Amino acid sequence: MSDRPLIIVSNRGPVTYDRDESGARVERRGGGGLVTALRGLREDHDVTWIASATTAEDRVVAAEGGGEVVLVAHDPHAYDLYYNVVANPMLWFIQHELWGPAFSPVIDRELHDAWRDGYEAVNSAFADAVVAQLDNRPDAIVFFHDYHLYLAPRMVREARPDAKLAHFVHIPWPADWTTLPLEMRRALHDGLLANDVVGFHTKRWARNFERSCADLDCGTERTLVTHHPISIDVEEFDALRESEAVLAAEATLDRPEKLIVRVDRTDPSKNIARGFRAFGILLDEHPEWRGRVKLLARLDPSRETIPEYVEYRAAIETEAAAVTARYPGSLEVQVADNFPQSVAAYKQYDVLLVNAVYDGMNLVAKEGPLVNARDGVLVLSENAGAHDELGEWAVTVNPFDVWGQAEALHHALTMEPEERRRRARAIQAQVRENDVTKWVAGLLDDLDRVSA
Amino acid sequence: MSDRPLIIVSNRGPVTYDRDESGARVERRGGGGLVTALRGLREDHDVTWIASATTAEDRVVAAEGGGEVVLVAHDPHAYDLYYNVVANPMLWFIQHELWGPAFSPVIDRELHDAWRDGYEAVNSAFADAVVAQLDNRPDAIVFFHDYHLYLAPRMVREARPDAKLAHFVHIPWPADWTTLPLEMRRALHDGLLANDVVGFHTKRWARNFERSCADLDCGTERTLVTHHPISIDVEEFDALRESEAVLAAEATLDRPEKLIVRVDRTDPSKNIARGFRAFGILLDEHPEWRGRVKLLARLDPSRETIPEYVEYRAAIETEAAAVTARYPGSLEVQVADNFPQSVAAYKQYDVLLVNAVYDGMNLVAKEGPLVNARDGVLVLSENAGAHDELGEWAVTVNPFDVWGQAEALHHALTMEPEERRRRARAIQAQVRENDVTKWVAGLLDDLDRVSA
Numbered sequence: 083m084s085d086r087p088l089i090i091v092s093n094r095g096p097v098t099y100d101r102d103e104s105g106a107r108v109e110r111r112g113g114g115g116l117v118t119a120l121r122g123l124r125e126d127h128d129v130t131w132i133a134s135a136t137t138a139e140d141r142v143v144a145a146e147g148g149g150e151v152v153l154v155a156h157d158p159h160a161y162d163l164y165y166n167v168v169a170n171p172m173l174w175f176i177q178h179e180l181w182g183p184a185f186s187p188v189i190d191r192e193l194h195d196a197w198r199d200g201y202e203a204v205n206s207a208f209a210d211a212v213v214a215q216l217d218n219r220p221d222a223i224v225f226f227h228d229y230h231l232y233l234a235p236r237m238v239r240e241a242r243p244d245a246k247l248a249h250f251v252h253i254p255w256p257a258d259w260t261t262l263p264l265e266m267r268r269a270l271h272d273g274l275l276a277n278d279v280v281g282f283h284t285k286r287w288a289r290n291f292e293r294s295c296a297d298l299d300c301g302t303e304r305t306l307v308t309h310h311p312i313s314i315d316v317e318e319f320d321a322l323r324e325s326e327a328v329l330a331a332e333a334t335l336d337r338p339e340k341l342i343v344r345v346d347r348t349d350p351s352k353n354i355a356r357g358f359r360a361f362g363i364l365l366d367e368h369p370e371w372r373g374r375v376k377l378l379a380r381l382d383p384s385r386e387t388i389p390e391y392v393e394y395r396a397a398i399e400t401e402a403a404a405v406t407a408r409y410p411g412s413l414e415v416q417v418a419d420n421f422p423q424s425v426a427a428y429k430q431y432d433v434l435l436v437n438a439v440y441d442g443m444n445l446v447a448k449e450g451p452l453v454n455a456r457d458g459v460l461v462l463s464e465n466a467g468a469h470d471e472l473g474e475w476a477v478t479v480n481p482f483d484v485w486g487q488a489e490a491l492h493h494a495l496t497m498e499p500e501e502r503r504r505r506a507r508a509i510q511a512q513v514r515e516n517d518v519t520k521w522v523a524g525l526l527d528d529l530d531r532v533s534a
Numbered sequence: 535m536s537d538r539p540l541i542i543v544s545n546r547g548p549v550t551y552d553r554d555e556s557g558a559r560v561e562r563r564g565g566g567g568l569v570t571a572l573r574g575l576r577e578d579h580d581v582t583w584i585a586s587a588t589t590a591e592d593r594v595v596a597a598e599g600g601g602e603v604v605l606v607a608h609d610p611h612a613y614d615l616y617y618n619v620v621a622n623p624m625l626w627f628i629q630h631e632l633w634g635p636a637f638s639p640v641i642d643r644e645l646h647d648a649w650r651d652g653y654e655a656v657n658s659a660f661a662d663a664v665v666a667q668l669d670n671r672p673d674a675i676v677f678f679h680d681y682h683l684y685l686a687p688r689m690v691r692e693a694r695p696d697a698k699l700a701h702f703v704h705i706p707w708p709a710d711w712t713t714l715p716l717e718m719r720r721a722l723h724d725g726l727l728a729n730d731v732v733g734f735h736t737k738r739w740a741r742n743f744e745r746s747c748a749d750l751d752c753g754t755e756r757t758l759v760t761h762h763p764i765s766i767d768v769e770e771f772d773a774l775r776e777s778e779a780v781l782a783a784e785a786t787l788d789r790p791e792k793l794i795v796r797v798d799r800t801d802p803s804k805n806i807a808r809g810f811r812a813f814g815i816l817l818d819e820h821p822e823w824r825g826r827v828k829l830l831a832r833l834d835p836s837r838e839t840i841p842e843y844v845e846y847r848a849a850i851e852t853e854a855a856a857v858t859a860r861y862p863g864s865l866e867v868q869v870a871d872n873f874p875q876s877v878a879a880y881k882q883y884d885v886l887l888v889n890a891v892y893d894g895m896n897l898v899a900k901e902g903p904l905v906n907a908r909d910g911v912l913v914l915s916e917n918a919g920a921h922d923e924l925g926e927w928a929v930t931v932n933p934f935d936v937w938g939q940a941e942a943l944h945h946a947l948t949m950e951p952e953e954r955r956r957r958a959r960a961i962q963a964q965v966r967e968n969d970v971t972k973w974v975a976g977l978l979d980d981l982d983r984v985s986a
Contacts, residue, residue, distance in 0.1 A: 175636075179710070181934075182634015183891050184627075184802035184846065188811060189935040191819075257709030257745070258631070260917055263932040293709070293745060350636035359640065367643075394636065439635050465712055480715040482633075483641040 086246075086533055087128040087219045091208060091234065092116060092227035093165075095133025095151055096124070099143050107139060116227055116252060119312055122522045124150075130222070132211050134161065134204075154211045156204050163200025164230070167193060171390045173229045176261050177253045178351040178440040180390075189263060197266055202233060205273075209237035216242055223529050226277070228252045232270035239276035246533050248279040250525065252312070253442040254467070255287040259294050271300045278532035279306045281525065283443045283467040306532060310524035311471055314448050316517040323429065323453045327422035335426055336414075340375040340495055343431035345424045345446050347384035348417070350394040353439045353463070353481050354381065358401035358413065360437070360487035365409050368492050375495065376412055377405075377435075378427055382419045425449075431458040433494040436466055439481045443467040447476075451509040457502040459494035460509060461487070471512060475505040538698075538985055539580040539671045543660055543686065544568060544679035545617075547585025547603055548576070551595050559591060568679055568704060571764055574974045576602075582674070584663050586613065586656075606663045608656050615652025616682070619645060623842045625681045628713050629705045630803040630892040632842075641715060649718055654685060657725075661689035668694055675981050678729070680704045684722035691728035698985050700731040702977065704764065705894040706919070707739040711746050723752045730984035731758045733977065735895045735919040758984060762976035763923055766900050768969040775881065775905045779874035787878055788866075792827040792947055795883035797876045797898050799836035800869070802846040805891045805915070805933050806833065810853035810865065812889070812939035817861050820944050827947065828864055829857075829887075830879055834871045877901075883910040885946040888918055891933045895919035899928075903961040909954040911946035912961060913939070923964060927957040 096117050102108045111117070123129055135144040135153040144153035156164070172193060175181050187193075208231060212224055216238075226235055226249040235247050251274075259267045271294065274280050282288045288309040295302050322328055342361065346352035361377045381398070385391045398415075405413045416423070428434070428450040436447045447468040451460055462469050462476035469478065477490045548569050554560050563569070575581055587596040587605040596605035608616070624645060627633050639645075660683060664676055668690075678687055678701040687699050703726075711719045723746065726732050734740040740761040747754050774780055794813065798804035813829045833850070837843045850867075857865045868875070880886070880902040888899045899920040903912055914921050914928035921930065929942045 178635075180634070180636040182632070182636070182638065183630075183934065184632040184634070184842075185807070185849065186634065187934055188808060189932070189937065190815070191937045194937055260932070261934050263935045263938055264916065264930075355637070356640060363642070390636075397637065464716065478716075480641070480712070482635065482639055482713050483715045485641065485643045485646055486715055 087130065087222040088123065088529075089212060089215050089219070089222045089224045090120060090123070090129055090131045090227070091133075091212060091224060091231060092120075092131075093134050093169075093230040094136070095131055095153065096121070097151055098137050099139035100137055101139055107143075118315060119518050119521065120227075122519055123526075130215055130219070132208065132215065152211060152215065154207050156207055160200050160203040160207075163196035164204040165200075166388060167196035168201040169230050170385055171388055172262070174253070174351075175390070176259065177229060177256055179254075179256050180350050180439065181261055183261065187261065194263075205231060205233035206237055209234045209241070212238050213241045216245060223248065223533055225250070225525075225529070233273040236273040236276035246529070247277040248281070248525075248529055248532065249274055249277040250281040251287070251291075251442075252283070254440045254465075255282060255290040255294070256440075257290050257293060259297075267294075268298055268300070271295055271298050275300055275302065275305050277305055279308060279528045281308045281310055281528060283309060283311050284470045285309050286470065287442070287467065306528060308524075308528050310521050310528075311467065311516065312443050312445070312521045313513065313516055313518045314445055314452065316452065316514055319425075319449060319452050322422075322425050325422065328425045328429070331420075331423040331426035332429060335430055337430055338374060338376045340371070340432045341427075341430055342375060342377045342433040342435055342491060342495075343380070343427045343450070344377070344435045345380045345382075345427065345450070347382045348391065348395055348398065349384050350390065351439050351441060353437045354379065355394070355397045355401040356481065356484050357435055357437050357487065358398070358405050360484040360491065361413065362401075362405040362408060363484055363488035364491045365405075365412060367488060371492075371495065372409060372412070376414060379413070379415045380420075380424050380427055381415060381417045383417060425453060428453045429455050432456055433459050433461055433491060435461050435487075435491070436463060436468070437461070437479055437481050437487055438463045438466045441466040441468070447472060448513045451506060452513050454506065457499065457506040459497055459502055459505065461490050461494050471516065472509050475508045475512075539582065539674040540575065540981075541664060541667050541671070541674045541676045542572060542575070542581055542583045542679070543585075543664060543676060543683060544572075544583075545586050545621075545682040546588070547583055547605065548573070549603055550589050551591035552589055553591055570767060571970050571973065572679075574971055575978075582667055582671070584660065584667065604663060604667065606659050608659055612652050612655040612659075615648035616656040617652075618840060619648035620653040621682050622837055623840055624714070626705070626803075627842070628711065629681060629708055631706075631708050632802050632891065633713055635713065639713065646715075657683060657685035658689055661686045661693070664690050665693045668697060674698075675700065675985055677702070677977075677981070685725040688725040688728035698981070699729040700733070700977075700981055700984065701726055701729045702733040703739070703743075703894075704735070706892045706917075707734060707742040707746070708892075709742050709745060711749075719746075720750055720752070723747055723750050727752055727754065727757050729757055731760060731980045733760045733762055733980060735761060735763050736922045737761050738922065739894070739919070758980060760976075760980050762973050762980075763919065763968065764895050764897070764973045765965065765968055765970045766897055766904065768904065768966055771877075771901060771904050774874075774877050777874065780877045780881070783872075783875040783878035784881060787882055789882055790826060790828045792823070792884045793879075793882055794827060794829045794885040794887055794943060794947075795832070795879045795902070796829070796887045796889075797832045797834075797879065797902070799834045800843065800847055800850065801836050802842065803891050803893060805889045806831065807846070807849045807853040808933065808936050809887055809889050809939065810850070810857050812936040812943065813865065814853075814857040814860060815936055815940035816943045817857075817864060819940060823944075823947065824861060824864070828866060831865070831867045832872075832876050832879055833867060833869045835869060877905060880905045881907050884908055885911050885913055885943060887913045887939075887943070888915060888920070889913070889931055889933050889939055890915045890918045893918040893920070899924060900965045903958060904965050906958065909951065909958040911949055911954055911957065913942050913946050923968065924961050927960045927964075
């Protein structure tokens with residue numbers, strides 16, 4: 083493997099391009115956990131990265147060609163169908179089990195058309211770009227990422243039967259895929275099984291994949307199904323913790339006797355509305371906390387053009403208003419993408435609430451405990467991938483059970499200092515010893531096995 | 535087994551009691567598919583049947599005691615919590631995957647209390663009644679039914695370690711149970727695994743049960759997990775078809791050139807709203823059918839005191855109004871419990887639409903084809919248990935895909951007569967050869983195996 087070049091394929095790339103006021107090209111490091119996590123690979127390996135062009139200047143760069151980042155300029159309409167109809171919300175909602183089958187989804191002609199003219203078309207364009215790269219580097223290993231690219235591996239396999247292909251799925255794999263019409267779910271399973279390796283964060287998601295393959299009579303014999311928990315860059319957070327921006331944010335943080343923190347994108351999978359409900363129940367049922375505890379919710383706006391997300395934002399606001407009406411000042415909601423403020427909140431929490439409906443991993447559950455300075459308690463959903471690693475030291479909650487979450491918050495707030503310290507240190511040690519470099523090493527081991 | 539008495543335990547019994555105007559006790563045969571299906575057992579075996587008292591007169595009978603039907607008079611508040619909070623909608627919705635996890639359920643203190651004070655309490659009362667019967671007939675086999683009684687087997691097992699216990703689950707078993715808090719889902723799996731046999735309608739539900747047991751580290755080694763598809767009483771339908779009531783209903787049936795029929799309880803699991811949407815799309819996309827085809831929906835009102843059902847009734851009406859506004863007269867909705875009219879519609883359909891979201895079996899898919907006289911085509915959800923047996927001769931639909939359902943209706947309406955006949959006869963033969971007596975025989979075989 084160490085001798086073989088690597089072609090990374092993901093929808094979002096490590097850089098995007100724009101022009102500044104003078105018209106000069108500006109390169110910006112792309113965001114997202116995936117890009118951060120894979121940065122390590124690029125330091126040590128001969129990597130070509132294929133991604134979608136997402137800005138006007140990206141399209142100019144794409145047309146120029148060359149470079150270690152290959153941008154694919156998709157047809158804009160096809161990209162819209164692929165991204166905004168199929169990948170989000172349809173696949174995202176299925177994989178996080180967010181649909182309510184009594185009423186939603188209603189799969190209509192738009193989805194059928196979007197599957198063919200968007201998802202298949204964009205996957206095909208990615209596959210073409212991969213095959214072109216393989217022509218330059220026939221011994222490269224191709225490493226696909228996530229739910230945007232389920233069909234591309236089969237397309238590449240058909241063009242290059244001997245290629246070495248791997249795929250990592252960063253979101254949950256559900257136990258039941260029947261929400262998606264048969265031909266679509268069969269196609270995406272078949273696409274994934276064209277890889278030599280398919281990886282997930284946890285044993286649970288990997289096992290669900292093997293089950294859903296079995297349900298479709300898709301054999302997994304030719305594919306290595308593995309699991310490696312993604313993690314964070316510990317050094318980066320050690321530096322961030324003491325950075326000026328974080329120290330400044332920390333100085334302005336208004337904290338009462340006890341501070342509960344949550345940090346999330348405004349995604350229905352994050353379960354923000356039920357979390358607010360649970361906090362209100364805590365104050366209803368345990369009046370001794372009124373005026374003494376505050377919930378600080380730092381929310382990063384997400385996918386604001388998708389109707390399901392607009393509806394969810396409204397639900398969050400309704401629940402927040404209900405709590406504030408009963409207990410003014412007890413809930414502070416900050417809707418903004420400001421990471422230093424989030425890290426400041428991480429450092430200061432007494433309780434960190436992560437109650438995700440489903441979550442492939444949830445890095446907040448690793449970032450928060452790593453930098454927290456108060457032996458804060460992690461309250462963690464059993465349906466977050468992070469629960470596999472950290473559950474034994476967290477207070478476990480069921481994401482649907484708001485009464486149980488209220489009781490868990492009370493339990494966390496009243497935990498003895500020694501017990502808090504024991505758990506907090508155990509989580510820190512676990513995160514420190516299993517940081518993102520270990521995830522990358524696990525992936526490289528898998529690639530070694532298939533390239534041998 | 536043939537030598538051993540049988541104790542059947544189900545929430546609804548084979549009879550209920552009332553008083554007529556003169557004050558005399560009246561015995562009424564209980565409704566429901568389970569009672570019909572198990573009637574056969576009572577003809578050939580020494581059967582005691584334990585069920586809930588559901589009327590005032592039932593409670594009088596319960597107090598008198600004795601008889602082959604033992605009615606258990608529960609505390610009315612406990613019964614309300616057990617039936618209207620835990621069993622319906624919570625367990626019913628989980629098992630038919632009807633919740634929409636982004637927003638529902640919100641499990642609050644009411645559910646926790648209802649679990650303890652309702653579901654546990656009523657199961658405990660059933661267990662006490664079973665143990666009392668076992669004192670009279672120590673060699674009896676106890677046969678529990680359905681989702682109301684998941685906890686009772688463990689309670690009986692603890693009191694009578696050597697008892698022979700079996701359980702049949704008549705509704706789907708889902709792949710994922712995490713909607714229910716851990717202690718509850720563990721308790722109900724543990725309760726079922728106290729049985730010597732646990733039966734389901736299909737291999738799919740049985741396999742999901744083995745998976746959810748594995749997810750909870752609950753071993754199934756000591757329990758025989760089987761599957762037997764329930765069916766209908768063929769003789770009863772052969773007689774019904776020619777009955778005066780059905781012939782009279784048939785004479786008044788208003789049918790255009792082509793008739794599509796659906797017959798359902800107004801339950802969200804039946805997918806009535808999406809079915810109407812699909813029918814509207816059929817007329818939108820295939821204008822040649824306008825004025826020539828009618829959808830007759832015969833709907834039996836169900837669980838009208840449960841908010842989720844009230845909401846679903848409203849959704850049905852909204853979708854029906856949308857179709858009628860575009861295509862007046864094309865949709866006839868009959869909301870009434872009138873079985874002869876349903877059988878008349880069965881006889882007359884060109885297409886029978888069964889598009890259930892999830893369904894343990896769905897007997898409409900067997901009743902309709904058995905009595906249909908027009909070589910009608912069955913359009914059948916892949917998530918109905920009946921699909922395991924009948925899918926190869928049906929037009930399969932995905933319940934979420936309304937565009938696919940519209941295309942399936944068009945395909946069914948345009949199918950060549952010879953092909954229609956071939957499929958209709960194959961389904962009739964399958965149902966005729968695998969009627970309810972075969973289901974009963976399968977259950978008795980299982981009981982033989984465990985009693986040996």
